[in-house]
Amino acid sequence: MFSFNMFGEPLQPRPFNTQYRCYSVSMFPGADKQSVENGGKIIMPPSALDVLTRLNIVYPMLFKLTNRRANRNTHCGVLEFVADEGKVYIPYWMMRNLLLDEGDLIHIESVSLPVATFSKFEPQNVEFLDITNPKAVLENALRNFACLTTDDVIAINYNDRIYEMRVLEVKPGSAVSIIECDMNVEFAAPVGYQEPERMDSAAALPEDTEEEMLPEPTGFYSFQGSGNRLDGKKKNLQLPQEELLKKLPRQRGIPDYDYEIGFIKFWRKLPKVNNTENKPEEPDEFESFAGEGTSLRQAKSRK
DSSP states (O other), rough: OOBBBBTTTOOOOOOOOEEEEEEEEGGOSEEEHHHHHHHHHEEEHHHHHHHHHEEEEETEEEEEEETTTTTEEEEEEEESOOOTTTEEOOOOOHHHHTTTTOEEEEEEEEOOOOOOEEEEEEEEEGGGGGOOOOHHHHHHGGGGOSEETOOEEEEEEETTTTEEEEEEESSSSSEEOOOOOOEEEEEETTOOOOOOOOOOOOHHHHOOHHHSSSSSSSSSOTTOOOOTTTTTTTEEOOOOHHHHHHSSSSOOOOTTTTTOTTTOOOOSSSSOOOBBOOOOOOOOOTTOOOOOOSSSSSSOOOO
16 A cells, blocks of 8 residues: 555655553453464554554554664564553563563564565474474464564464474575465474484394294193003104294294395295205194094904
8 A cells, every 4th residue: 555646656655663662461451462472463552553654654564673772673563553652562472582571662663574485493392292283283373473583482372382483594584574475384303302312223132043033932732742542652742842933923033134225125035055945944734633543443354
């Protein structure tokens, strides 16, 4: 929106530059305080709107807030013009960034910022990793913001919890507007986050032999005792230890320490040993009641 002079030429916007007493949103007498606290916009007095209109300010209205005493600054938008004259109300996280106390003087000037194309955030707590979809949560929270400034620590509210995020980087400038923009978002590792220690499989596992990989025979196994025959002969039905171990499934496998990422190996047969093909031994299938029997009844001979 521009005004024109008597010759039809657009009037150049003049900067808005003034000072106010700064107070946190908790001091604001209105009822809708939480919407201001969870965003990046401030509440200004009605006289500021009148001055901004006469100055032909560029929309959207963006401002640079400066604490000259501490040489700290940030950028914001405006939510309403309903504050008391001579006062502005800003979010508490913004007061902390500017190192302001209640009632301190703050310098406000109008600015025009480039549209954001990239931003990178650093969560200030590892609990941020518990959020299922952090990008969606951040995108929804940034709808209450008008701009971002490098090195600011913003606060977002999600599930009745406050998560602080440091703005590590924004492009194409140190301060950008995020109103109606297509911005790429990245996350840095949260403060206090430690990478899980990766154990080398070759060093972590002891040098187990193949016999140690096999499980110990436990539990009940049928037909493993010895029996008595009517003819007086004895037959031991106890299986040897080696045969018993072959029938039991393995609980652990032997890892392939020579595995290369991106390759799949299909073992068709065992490699040759001493130029002879090493065929895998096929275990004998267990067959119940495979012994020989003796009949008590003598067969009659036919003449």
